[in-house]
Amino acid sequence: MNAFKILAPGGFTSVQDRGRFGYQQMGVPVSGALDSFAFTLANLLVGNHENQAVLEITIMGPSLEIQKKMDIALTGARMGMFLNNNPVEQWKSIRVKPGDILTISQVQSGCRAYLAVGGGIKVPEVMGSYSTYAGGKLGGFRGRPLEKGDELTTHDTKLLDKQRSIPQNLIPQYPSNATIRAIPGPQDDYFNEGLTTLFATEYMVTAKADRMGYRLQGNALPIRKDMPKSIISEPSMPGGIQIPPDEQPIILLVEQTVGGYAKIATVISTDQSKVAQTTPGDMILFERTDLQTAHAVYMEKINKIAKIKELLWG
Amino acid sequence: MEAVKESGLYAKPIYRLAGDRGFLVEFGKGIDPRINSKVRTMARALEKNKHGGIREIIPTYRSLLLIYDPEITNPDRLCPLIEQAGNTLENQEDSPCNIVEIPVCYGGDFGPDMENVQKAHTLTPQQVITLHSSPEYLIYMVGFTPGFAFLGGLDEKLYTPRLETPRMLVPEGSVGIANNQTGMYPVASPGGWQIIGRTPLKLFAPDRSNPFLYKAGDKIKFMPISEQEYDLLSQKENNL
Numbered sequence: 001m002n003a004f005k006i007l008a009p010g011g012f013t014s015v016q017d018r019g020r021f022g023y024q025q026m027g028v029p030v031s032g033a034l035d036s037f038a039f040t041l042a043n044l045l046v047g048n049h050e051n052q053a054v055l056e057i058t059i060m061g062p063s064l065e066i067q068k069k070m071d072i073a074l075t076g077a078r079m080g081m082f083l084n085n086n087p088v089e090q091w092k093s094i095r096v097k098p099g100d101i102l103t104i105s106q107v108q109s110g111c112r113a114y115l116a117v118g119g120g121i122k123v124p125e126v127m128g129s130y131s132t133y134a135g136g137k138l139g140g141f142r143g144r145p146l147e148k149g150d151e152l153t154t155h156d157t158k159l160l161d162k163q164r165s166i167p168q169n170l171i172p173q174y175p176s177n178a179t180i181r182a183i184p185g186p187q188d189d190y191f192n193e194g195l196t197t198l199f200a201t202e203y204m205v206t207a208k209a210d211r212m213g214y215r216l217q218g219n220a221l222p223i224r225k226d227m228p229k230s231i232i233s234e235p236s237m238p239g240g241i242q243i244p245p246d247e248q249p250i251i252l253l254v255e256q257t258v259g260g261y262a263k264i265a266t267v268i269s270t271d272q273s274k275v276a277q278t279t280p281g282d283m284i285l286f287e288r289t290d291l292q293t294a295h296a297v298y299m300e301k302i303n304k305i306a307k308i309k310e311l312l313w314g
Numbered sequence: 315m316e317a318v319k320e321s322g323l324y325a326k327p328i329y330r331l332a333g334d335r336g337f338l339v340e341f342g343k344g345i346d347p348r349i350n351s352k353v354r355t356m357a358r359a360l361e362k363n364k365h366g367g368i369r370e371i372i373p374t375y376r377s378l379l380l381i382y383d384p385e386i387t388n389p390d391r392l393c394p395l396i397e398q399a400g401n402t403l404e405n406q407e408d409s410p411c412n413i414v415e416i417p418v419c420y421g422g423d424f425g426p427d428m429e430n431v432q433k434a435h436t437l438t439p440q441q442v443i444t445l446h447s448s449p450e451y452l453i454y455m456v457g458f459t460p461g462f463a464f465l466g467g468l469d470e471k472l473y474t475p476r477l478e479t480p481r482m483l484v485p486e487g488s489v490g491i492a493n494n495q496t497g498m499y500p501v502a503s504p505g506g507w508q509i510i511g512r513t514p515l516k517l518f519a520p521d522r523s524n525p526f527l528y529k530a531g532d533k534i535k536f537m538p539i540s541e542q543e544y545d546l547l548s549q550k551e552n553n554l
Contacts, residue, residue, distance in 0.1 A: 024381075025372040026526050027457040027500075126520050136460055136501060138520055186330035186338045232345060233464065235372045235379045235457060237336040258457035266333030269384075294334035295384045302385065 003117060003154040004064040006146050010104065011060035012210075015121050015140035015152075017053045019254065020129035024235060029255045031131035031139065034211060034276035035112055037172065038076035040305055042116035044312050045073035045093045045164050047157065050305075052120025053130035055146070057113040059279065061104025062146065066096045071118040071160050077110025077174060077277060092165040110174035110277040119157030135212065135255050164312045170304075174277040177202075181271050181289040181297070182241060187231060187262035194221040194243070198264055199288045203249060207280045212255040213242075214275060216284060220247035223262060233260045239267035239275075241286075251275055268294040270301050322346050327400070329393065332379065337389050339396055340377040345466065349376045350454050354531045359399035365392070373530045374455045375464070413450060414528040416498065416513050417537045418489050419544040420446070424512035427477070431491060431508055434474050442510065443538050445469045450533040451496065461500035461518035461526050465534060468496045480506030487512045489536065511536075514548035 006013075016039070019032025033039035033056055040050050055062070061079045074081050074090045081088050082103045088094055090113070096102065104113065123130050123141050132140025141150060188195060203218035221243050223229060229245055236242070240252040240263040251267060252259060253275070267275055268289060278284060289297075323342040330338040341356070342349035357373040360380070364371075367387025372379040380392060420443045421428040431442055451465040458464075468491065476492045481504065484490070488499045490507030499505065500517035519525050528534065539547070 022370060023460075024370060025456060025530065027460045027462050127525065138460070183331055183333055186332045186336075232375045233455070233457070234338070234374045234377055237332045237379070237381070239333050258455075263332070266331070266336070268334045270334075291331060291334060291389065295388060298334060298384050 001153070002067045002151045003070060004066050004152055006148055006150045007063040007065055009146045009148055010057055010062035012058040012145050013062045014056050014132040014134060014145045015053050015123055015130055016056045016132060017130045018051045020127055020131050020133070020139065023127055024257050027257050028127065028136070029133060029257045030238065031129070031133040031254050033114060034254060035076055035114070035273040037273045037301065039114045041166060041308065042073050042075040042114040044309055045075070045166065046071045046116045046118045047160050048116060048118065048120050052116070053123065054121065055115040057104060057115060059107045059111060061106065061113065063101065063103045066100040066102060067098050069095070069097045069159070070154065072096055072102070072115060074104065074113055074115050076113040078108045079113045080105040080108060091171050093160055093163045095159070095163070107279065111279045112276050117154050118159065119155035122153045122155050133255060166308065170308060176282045177285070178274050178278050178282060179285050179287050180267055180274055181287045181294070182265040182267045183289055183291055183294055184265045186266070188264060190223050190227045190262040191221065191264050192224055194223070194264060197221055198249070199286050202283045202285050205278045205280050205282045205284065209280055211253055213253050214251040216249045216251065218248070221249060221264060222247050230260050231262050233258050236263070237266060239269065239272050241265045241267065268297060270297045323349050323352060327396065329389065331389065334384055335381055337380045337382060337392055338377050339380065342376050345375055345454065347452055347466065350452070353378055356399055359402065360395070365395055412528070412532045413535055414532050415535050415537050416515060417539040417543065417547060418447070418511040418513050419539050419541055420511035422541065425510040427490070427508035428510045431472065431474050431510055435471055437471070442472065445472050446496065446510065447536040447538050450535050453528055453530050453532050453534060455530045459501050459503055463497060463528060463534065465496055468494055474508050476506040477508060480504055484509060485512065487514065487517065489513060514544050514551055516551050
């Protein structure tokens with residue numbers, strides 16, 4: 001039985017789970033939800049386990065016709081959501097029924113929202129994941145973002161006994177001036193004053209910002225004169241800040257496996273969620289951090305999710 | 315800087331941080347089969363004693379990227395493991411590699427840039443085919459797009475610059491040359507390589523139990539085939 005039908009697809013709406021792991025050495029990027037925090041909470045709200053497939057919604061929301069009684073929840077970017085023309089809240093589970101029309105409007109703050117449905121979206125598993133890798137026409141719903149008329153199904157599940165919500169103080173804010181923490185490297189030795197500039201001045205998110213990478217604009221980050229302009233191609237991690245010959249930084253994200261330019265620093269994994277919530281025109285200030293701090297921050301996030309889980313199930 | 319041995323292999327690896335989940339171990343300077351062989355033997359050694367927290371081991375031209383789970387491990391714990399693996403490998407030979415034969419139909423509609431390559435070097439089509447299909451090309455690494463192999467060993471007589479205007483779409487299976495590199499397009503994508511032929515094999519098939527035909531460290535041998543053979547093989551591939 002179908003769960004919902006797409007009446008209007010929105011900006012770029014795709015099926016994503018946590019990602020496709022283990023195939024980067026064969027050139028298959030990890031893909032997956034860009035804001036892992038909002039993604040995880042969407043699943044927890046509807047009673048799913050942490051890694052079930054959801055819809056990742058970008059800037060402009062979709063409209064859906066509901067075809068099955070189920071619980072849904074929208075987290076991430078503040079979009080405005082309407083059920084049969086009545087406003088409904090985000091970061092809360094909602095019971096919907098066949099015939100309902102769910103409309104998610106335009107982004108007010110942030111960039112990406114996550115719509116989870118009870119049971120999780122069911123699409124064929126490709127190489128261990130449900131995530132869409134649009135660049136490779138792989139995974140998700142037919143390897144592409146959703147289009148008008150698409151009908152999706154969910155895994156079977158029980159309805160929630162009682163509706164769930166995330167307390168206000170735990171809901172992240174998405175300011176248009178984001179401070180993003182990064183660790184110098186892997187090629188910080190290719191730069192000297194560039195490193196100082198990176199952590200001292202703001203960079204604007206350009207229109208060229210997608211799941212592959214975010215091109216930024218700001219003060220030039222020149223490579224040292226005695227170093228080569230490019231490096232021998234090597235694998236890249238999501239969050240790597242690559243400096244091509246135009247000396248403007250690109251934050252590499254989840255649809256990239258190999259790069260040939262030096263990476264001055266790498267955004268810490270926890271703050272990749274913040275990058276994902278910036279839109280063209282937003283300003284990013286990079287804050288220098290170290291590995292120890294990054295790992296402590298990572299553990300804090302894990303503990304926070306564990307606490308929220310307890311809170312929702314309790 | 316680290317001391318550099320004659321081949322470009324560092325006496326001790328250079329460690330580089332790639333964020334809070336990636337650790338890059340660089341073994342040498344430049345593109346060199348010996349450095350690449352060291353990368354692969356290290357990858358195998360680490361794979362064998364896969365430490366709890368290592369999630370992925372990605373071999374590349376001259377370095378290994380280790381993706382780890384920061385809940386379980388960190389670079390301080392990984393370094394001794396890497397050194398230990400390095401010591402046990404001191405006198406070990408590279409394991410024998412697979413030679414993967416890739417049938418290619420050269421020229422004609424499948425190789426629209428064959429003429430460019432011929433003209434650049436005043437060669438006959440047969441000479442281009444012989445020069446291209448004679449070597450066993452080492453796969454230094456795989457990446458960029460799914461199944462894209464970075465190959466070493468192209469004959470200097472075939473070095474040809476990229477197209478001045480890249481194509482919007484290069485068909486899946488195309489085989490081409492770009493400067494001193496040769497390679498195959500496992501998925502259709504935009505590209506500026508000089509296309510000289512096409513293979514009927516599916517180089518990347520996500521639904522196949524093993525989606526790939528080769529891995530880093532294997533060698534590729536191109537086998538020239540006729541259009542008839544291409545059609546036959548192509549039918550067979552599509553019926554699988």
